[in-house]
Amino acid sequence: MRNEALVGYLLHQRPYQEKRALYYLFSQQHGVIHGVGKKGAPLFMPLQLFATGKRDLKTFSQINIASQDTTQADSVQKDSTSAVLEAVPYANISGQHQYAALYINEILWRLLPTEDPMPVLWQHYQISLQHLKQPLSNSELRLCLRQFEQYLFTELGFTLTLTHDNVEDPIEYDCTYRFLPDVGLLPVLVHNEESEHLASESGQTVFKGADIIEMARLGITEQTLSHWSKLHRHLIDYLLDYQPLQSRLLWQQQQRYQ
Numbered sequence: 347m348r349n350e351a352l353v354g355y356l357l358h359q360r361p362y363q364e365k366r367a368l369y370y371l372f373s374q375q376h377g378v379i380h381g382v383g384k385k386g387a388p389l390f391m392p393l394q395l396f397a398t399g400k401r402d403l404k405t406f407s408q409i410n411i412a413s414q415d416t417t418q419a420d421s422v423q424k425d426s427t428s429a430v431l432e433a434v435p436y437a438n439i440s441g442q443h444q445y446a447a448l449y450i451n452e453i454l455w456r457l458l459p460t461e462d463p464m465p466v467l468w469q470h471y472q473i474s475l476q477h478l479k480q481p482l483s484n485s486e487l488r489l490c491l492r493q494f495e496q497y498l499f500t501e502l503g504f505t506l507t508l509t510h511d512n513v514e515d516p517i518e519y520d521c522t523y524r525f526l527p528d529v530g531l532l533p534v535l536v537h538n539e540e541s542e543h544l545a546s547e548s549g550q551t552v553f554k555g556a557d558i559i560e561m562a563r564l565g566i567t568e569q570t571l572s573h574w575s576k577l578h579r580h581l582i583d584y585l586l587d588y589q590p591l592q593s594r595l596l597w598q599q600q601q602r603y604q
Contacts, residue, residue: 453495
């Protein structure tokens with residue numbers, strides 16, 4: 347890769363020397379790319395830059411904010427008159443929406459492989475950021491996150507089957523099921539009225555068959571949102587090997603002090 351023009355979004359950064367930073371860029375062309383560039387690149391804004399290097403760590407140069415509707419890297423020119431880098435990290439995303447955007451960024455840079463193009467997920471990322479720039483109710487905000495997570499799971503090869511259990515038997519309305527990410531839904535031999543106590547006492551992710559059937563029928567809606575949130579959180583934690591998410595901790599702290 348030599349002076350290749352890229353379009354992407356900054357997911358994460360770390361200090362690297364006095365005037366430079368280590369960037370995790372989610373690019374349209376190559377997926378997540380690691381590189382070193384001048385400090386000051388903002389989050390949640392489309393960036394145009396040039397990348398050089400044969401190894402995992404590239405050198406990023408001429409980093410500029412792209413126009414909001416930029417979708418093709420060939421629009422990047424060396425004499426670009428794009429806006430000068432801004433130091434405002436949360437431009438156009440405010441309030442609790444910032445924590446939601448940080449959460450999306452964190453699960454991407456921690457879960458996606460490097461230099462693996464994912465153009466469909468990249469488009470959904472753009473759409474999610476646009477949603478987060480709008481006034482959203484708490485339910486709408488959670489719906490935005492759950493829908494993006496579902497696209498991410500698909501890219502990672504996890505298809506959630508809610509019509510059958512782990513041995514391909516149809517989900518039964520009156521049964522209770524335990525969800526294991528690497529197995530699926532396992533029937534649990536308890537009465538429905540005991541299922542919530544089982545989940546709270548054992549730390550397991552347990553669902554009533556009626557709720558699973560409703561999730562499969564309606565998809566991710568406000569009516570099924572709490573069930574999808576519980577399912578997705580369990581799968582995210584599993585994929586992260588149960589290591590904590592910093593964005594989730596920040597969100598919890600913010601809620602505690604409100």
